[in-house]
Amino acid sequence: MSINKDKAIANIKKDFEAYSNLILRQLSLLENIINTDFINNDSQLVPGEIYEEIKKREKEIDKFEVKISEDVLSIMVLYSPVASELRQLMSYYRLSTVLERIADMIFNIARHIKKLKAPEIYKKFSGSISDMLVISINMVEKSLLAFNNNDINYAIWTIKNDDVVDDLNRSFVKKLIKSEIPELRSKSELSTFISLRSIVSNIERIADNATNIAEAAIFAIEGRDVRHKKINKIEKK
Amino acid sequence: MIKPKKTLRQRNIKDRFMVSLLVLSTIIVMTPLLIIIAYVVINGVSALNWDFFTQELGSPARAMQGKPTGLIHTMIGTAVVDFLALIIAIPVGVGAGIMLSEYPDNKLNPLLRIINDTLNGMPAILKGLLAFALIVKPMGTFSGLSGGFALAFVMIPIIARSTESALMSIPWSIREAGLAIGLPRWRVVLSTVMPAARTGLVTGFLIAFARAVGEAAPLMFTSFGNNYLPNRWIGMLLGPVDTLPQRLYSLAISPYKEWHAMGWAAGIVLLFFVMALFIMARLLTRKKVYY
Amino acid sequence: MYVNSIFKKKKLSENVTSQEQSMTMKEKALYGSSKIRMEAKNLYVKYGTTIGVNNVSVPLYNEKVTALIGPSGCGKTTFLRALNRMHDLSRTATVTGEVLLDGLNIYDPKVNPVNIRRKIGMVFQKPTPFPTMSIFDNVVAGLKLVGIKDKKFLREVCEKSLVQAALFDEVKDRLNSPGGSLSGGQQQRLSIARALAIEPEVILMDEPTSSLDPKSTAKIEDLMVELKNKYSIVIVTHNLAQAGRISDYSIFMYLGELIEYGKTKKMFQNPKDKRTEEYLTGKFG
Numbered sequence: 001m002s003i004n005k006d007k008a009i010a011n012i013k014k015d016f017e018a019y020s021n022l023i024l025r026q027l028s029l030l031e032n033i034i035n036t037d038f039i040n041n042d043s044q045l046v047p048g049e050i051y052e053e054i055k056k057r058e059k060e061i062d063k064f065e066v067k068i069s070e071d072v073l074s075i076m077v078l079y080s081p082v083a084s085e086l087r088q089l090m091s092y093y094r095l096s097t098v099l100e101r102i103a104d105m106i107f108n109i110a111r112h113i114k115k116l117k118a119p120e121i122y123k124k125f126s127g128s129i130s131d132m133l134v135i136s137i138n139m140v141e142k143s144l145l146a147f148n149n150n151d152i153n154y155a156i157w158t159i160k161n162d163d164v165v166d167d168l169n170r171s172f173v174k175k176l177i178k179s180e181i182p183e184l185r186s187k188s189e190l191s192t193f194i195s196l197r198s199i200v201s202n203i204e205r206i207a208d209n210a211t212n213i214a215e216a217a218i219f220a221i222e223g224r225d226v227r228h229k230k231i232n233k234i235e236k237k
Numbered sequence: 238m239i240k241p242k243k244t245l246r247q248r249n250i251k252d253r254f255m256v257s258l259l260v261l262s263t264i265i266v267m268t269p270l271l272i273i274i275a276y277v278v279i280n281g282v283s284a285l286n287w288d289f290f291t292q293e294l295g296s297p298a299r300a301m302q303g304k305p306t307g308l309i310h311t312m313i314g315t316a317v318v319d320f321l322a323l324i325i326a327i328p329v330g331v332g333a334g335i336m337l338s339e340y341p342d343n344k345l346n347p348l349l350r351i352i353n354d355t356l357n358g359m360p361a362i363l364k365g366l367l368a369f370a371l372i373v374k375p376m377g378t379f380s381g382l383s384g385g386f387a388l389a390f391v392m393i394p395i396i397a398r399s400t401e402s403a404l405m406s407i408p409w410s411i412r413e414a415g416l417a418i419g420l421p422r423w424r425v426v427l428s429t430v431m432p433a434a435r436t437g438l439v440t441g442f443l444i445a446f447a448r449a450v451g452e453a454a455p456l457m458f459t460s461f462g463n464n465y466l467p468n469r470w471i472g473m474l475l476g477p478v479d480t481l482p483q484r485l486y487s488l489a490i491s492p493y494k495e496w497h498a499m500g501w502a503a504g505i506v507l508l509f510f511v512m513a514l515f516i517m518a519r520l521l522t523r524k525k526v527y528y
Numbered sequence: 529m530y531v532n533s534i535f536k537k538k539k540l541s542e543n544v545t546s547q548e549q550s551m552t553m554k555e556k557a558l559y560g561s562s563k564i565r566m567e568a569k570n571l572y573v574k575y576g577t578t579i580g581v582n583n584v585s586v587p588l589y590n591e592k593v594t595a596l597i598g599p600s601g602c603g604k605t606t607f608l609r610a611l612n613r614m615h616d617l618s619r620t621a622t623v624t625g626e627v628l629l630d631g632l633n634i635y636d637p638k639v640n641p642v643n644i645r646r647k648i649g650m651v652f653q654k655p656t657p658f659p660t661m662s663i664f665d666n667v668v669a670g671l672k673l674v675g676i677k678d679k680k681f682l683r684e685v686c687e688k689s690l691v692q693a694a695l696f697d698e699v700k701d702r703l704n705s706p707g708g709s710l711s712g713g714q715q716q717r718l719s720i721a722r723a724l725a726i727e728p729e730v731i732l733m734d735e736p737t738s739s740l741d742p743k744s745t746a747k748i749e750d751l752m753v754e755l756k757n758k759y760s761i762v763i764v765t766h767n768l769a770q771a772g773r774i775s776d777y778s779i780f781m782y783l784g785e786l787i788e789y790g791k792t793k794k795m796f797q798n799p800k801d802k803r804t805e806e807y808l809t810g811k812f813g
Contacts, residue, residue: 002810002811005810080768080772082768082772082796082797082808082809083796083797083798083799083808085809086796222798223797223798408656410652410654410656411656411659413614413652414652414656414722415658416614417614417649417651417652417723418645418646418649418670418722418726419670419674419726420642420669420670420673421642424674428669429658432658432660433659433660
């Protein structure tokens with residue numbers, strides 16, 4: 001009776017895990033790029049092969065997004081799932097978009113870094129950018145773990161750390177503004193500042209999306225919709 | 238494909254052989270009936286004439302002198318006594334059948350069933366004896382009334398059984414549906430179950446009737462017999478009355494040759510009457526009911 | 529409609545139970561406005577030594593559809609039948625506990641079960657029109673056979689019930705044809721009309737659409753959603769999608785026990801008990 005349905009749901013789960021792994025790979029590539037060690041090597045800011053790999057993965061990721069959405073739709077129409085299966089499938093549907101957005105942001109960041117006009121300024125701030133990125137990547141990893149392995153603690157951890165990333169974002173902007181007087185800077189230097197702002201924004205959005213993943217995990221596991229709720233209320237259970 | 242052990246041809250032959258065995262046994266069973274019918278008809282057809290169906294019997298002299306004589310009073314008497322029996326037996330028998338089928342948890346039921354089965358198996362002559370003791374003795378005379386009662390005692394257990402059977406064949410869902418709209422139990426039985434079972438019920442009446450029509454023994458000392466038709470209708474109930482099976486017997490053992498032929502003719506009438514009843518019963522059971 | 533019911537009570541020669549007579553006006557008002565129409569309290573149904581319903585206590589809400597779901601043999605039909613004393617007719621079934629209708633226990637020895645069944649009607653899985661009666665006679669059987677003879681009244685009731693059961697337009701020209709001449713879906717709607725004609729307060733349905741084609745099923749489901757406005761409905765169904773489509777509350781039973789009950793939307797999305805979860809996702813049953 002439910003053999004086909006169980007098989008189909010297991011397939012989606014497998015696909016989603018592969019999809020998650022792709023994203024995590026992209027993130028680790030990005031981490032490599034922003035890694036301080038690497039930067040001090042004075043070659044290109046973004047090595048060609050890594051950039052191409054990120055670009056190629058983008059295409060795979062887009063395919064995954066479409067496939068998972070379609071598969072969820074067909075299970076809904078054929079098997080009318082309820083209870084935990086319903087929540088799981090709805091989460092897959094929502095998260096396929098979220099992961100695609102994260103991938104987009106990764107790609108944006110890589111592109112920005114490649115096109116930076118004043119690398120010295122970038123090197124000055126690369127420490128704080130790297131810190132933010134590390135936390136965001138951690139958040140994505142943990143939230144995906146939470147979702148794929150039904151672990152609610154990692155989900156809660158992720159939601160908590162969103163605040164940390166928000167704080168880092170704000171303090172970075174302050175630092176940027178405080179650091180230099182704009183009239184004394186050249187055009188290329190100014191454009192670099194703006195690009196830095198974009199890069200950090202994107203990293204903050206990656207963290208936000210990790211929060212979305214964590215919220216979806218809680219919904220799938222417990223059935224509670226915790227979007228736009230305060231963290232202490234969520235932890236109360 | 239798994240091949241069967243015997244070839245198709247062998248199995249066909251065996252099939253046809255079996256069928257012919259069945260046909261043969263059917264013929265063997267039907268033969269006595271056909272012989273009886275042939276015998277009775279051959280011997281009695283000579284006495285079947287217009288007088289037979291319009292005249293009373295009268296004394297033996299009448300027949301010996303060739304004067305018109307017949308068995309009309311016997312046929313009327315049979316009809317009266319048997320219908321009287323039916324009128325008595327139907328309410329009692331149907332009532333017992335309803336009790337057995339619809340109220341199985343009633344404490345009287347086991348007793349009822351035992352009595353019914355005993356009555357069913359009891360020889361008919363004993364039922365005649367019962368009627369004799371209950372009606373003939375107090376009345377002081379043989380009568381159609383006592384004959385009716387005797388035959389009713391024959392019919393009642395048959396009707397009770399067939400009613401029970403007909404009612405039990407109605408699916409329980411009909412009763413449930415009636416109860417679910419808040420009808421009391423007796424109403425459900427009367428207005429939903431019984432009408433649905435009416436073919437079965439009527440068939441039961443016909444079969445009981447056909448059985449009773451052929452009973453001679455109980456009538457020998459209840460309605461007793463009469464060579465004439467009573468003057469008033471009430472006389473049929475209060476005085477002795479002639480019935481076919483009993484008259485057949487009397488005519489057969491009489492020493493008069495003319496009466497023997499009439500006896501065979503009475504047999505023909507009886508035979509065809511019973512056959513007609515059974516054919517009617519069979520036709521009725523063919524009718525389909527929506528379920 | 530209130531006038532109608534007074535009129536009907538005068539016509540019906542069935543007497544009101546003594547329990548009802550002794551209820552004060554205040555108590556009547558309380559239960560009339562309560563959201564709970566019927567309630568089972570510590571209900572047990574045993575067939576000899578086998579327990580069919582094991583200590584079930586659950587409310588049934590007014591003007592709502594409550595679905596009874598669960599795998600085969602879990603006791604939902606047994607429970608349903610206990611709600612209108614259908615087990616009285618079984619030789620082996622014993623019922624203990626209480627079933628309250630508007631606060632009154634229907635198993636009280638002073639209560640007449642025949643009266644109860646006029647208030648709590650039932651529709652069965654297999655449609656059973658009375659085979660020897662016409663459509664008209666079938667619909668008004670619950671009135672005609674208890675002594676109501678007024679032809680005009682009967683015709684009104686017949687039309688009203690058939691309209692409510694969404695069958696009137698299809699049979700209005702042949703009310704005198706036999707009840708068995710209709711299709712399966714029509715016969716089931718006829719059974720529903722028959723149950724509606726006696727103006728019950730609660731309607732129990734035992735898998736009413738499981739022997740019908742999808743189109744008739746859809747018609748009857750629409751009917752149930754309409755009827756909800758006037759009657760309280762309890763339906764046993766094997767079809768989870770159907771329960772999802774039409775019920776407001778669901779009761780999940782397993783092996784004779786009450787596992788979970790609540791609003792269908794919540795229960796189907798987020799069941800509290802693991803067994804409910806497994807049943808809903810098809811792991812058993």
